[in-house]
Amino acid sequence: MLLEYIAIGVLLFLATAVAAIAIFLGELFGPKRKSDKKAQPYESGMLPIGPGTRRMPVRFYLIAVLFILFDIEIVFFLPWAVVFRQLGLFGLIEMIIFIGILLVGYIYAWKKGALEWE
């Protein structure tokens, strides 16, 4: 039973070992000349501006959550549209219920002022 997995196990081991050996040898034999330029973080070739861990306004999070609301809607809309004729009235009612639930969330977010960018 477990023997079937032995090939995967060997592969896992070999892959890890090869990678580890390569890193280890590079560290051992590679030349090391440190300079300030090299210690800088790499930002697509541009000169770095500011530290890497900046604070983000929490509003972006809210926008992301709202985005999911409509994104999911589209994700479900597309396959439904493809088989709209086969599903008929049943599919239409199901979709109306689905949209209705999303609409509740939308109205709630709207009323709570989540859509306003202060």
Added chain:
Amino acid sequence: MTQLDFITVLPIAFLTFWVCALLLADLFIKRKGLTAVLAAVGLAITLGLTLMQVGRSALGFNGMLVLDGFSIFVQTLLLLSGLLGIALAYGYIRRMKIERGEYYGLLLFSIIGMMLMAQAADLIMVFLALETLSIPLYVLAAFARPNPDSEESGLKYFLLGAFAGGFVLYGIALIYGATGSTQLAQIISVVNLSGGFEGIYNPTLMLIGAALVLVGLGFKVAAVPFHMWTPDVYQGAPTAVTAFMAAGAKIAGFAALLRVFALAFPTLSADLSPVLWVISALTMFGGNLIAISQTNIKRMLAYSSIAHAGYILMAFVPFGDPKVLPVSVAAGLFYLVAYTLTNFGTWGVVIALEKAEGKGLEISDYAGLGRKYPALAAAMTVFMLSLTGMPPTLGLVGKFYLFRAVLEGGYVWLAVIGVITSLISAYYYLRVVVTMYMHEGEAQTEREFWLGLTTLGAAVLTVLISLTPQWLFILAKDAVLMLF
């Protein structure tokens, strides 16, 4: 969707509709007390719809949801605990200045998840219900923001809960790999057809999958060694939320465990019963021993709720034995009722003594309660006796049925451990009673109508039902799992 599907899902569908409407209505309601009343009305109507289903059994949505005596029993219990949860929260969240209408919406959403969990007949449904019940609870735990304790509690619960959810999902994936289905009925038929070793059925994968599902659900019901989140979350969350969480999440978690294990995994009982035995024993010992050293009442009750998860888990140990199973399921359900009632009463007393900013939560704050508020102190005494398992309370009867079921299954030592740990627990439960009656102090309580009614009502019921427990046990026994 056929008519049968509709009947199967009617209470849940109604409650979903009601919550959505409530969420919108709350935007225009100024006095949040009205939201609470509307939420309670919704629960009451749902309870009526659920009770109308008594006696029916059906399999809906192509075997995704099941309706049987078991689900109706569990859902009734869940809806009642929702009502109790609202009664406790009504005055509390106003007093703590966290009165927002979303509280009730989230509570109801969580109950929807729990009700789905009781009806789930497919592992995917179990997972969906688990998330539906958990996500509102994460938010509720952090409801007292910007109180750092509450925020910590919510975040901790969320991170660890999501982690546990991952275990369940991984387990489901492995079970699907082992049997080719996620439906409980088909899983068991694949296992039975294969005779254990042939065809697509893969017993090893199945066992690992079942173990992972056990880990995930064990987390939800706070069984040792998956209990580490419990004290912090229970302590940090607003007390009314803790009360609901301790009862509701446990009921739902045990309902799912019972159904999944008894229906889909009985063939694994040779391997999993010893595991459950050890988890149950560890949970009883761990919870009761660590509770001894607690000085904060919320933390102590958190450990006590861990210990009680251990007692209820005893009912699972004989899950593969078809002769004992009906009795042990009934005993488990009975204990859940007893625990729920006592739990809400106890937390009600805690809420009555709690003051703003986490004051009034030490056990020493209960000194002098016996002299100043005899009724409240008497109620607390009843709950402490019930949690210990002493007469004349429901806790004793519940433990009696549980130990009897375990003994019938032939697990003598487990019953012995149950009795020993109950004795240990007497130490810290009775310490509260001693503090209330024998220490001098100036205990202060808040007077609220619904809170007082819930607490005293729970105390009276705890004693009264224990005098004639037979009818409740018969109800629990009739609430059989539907075998497909």
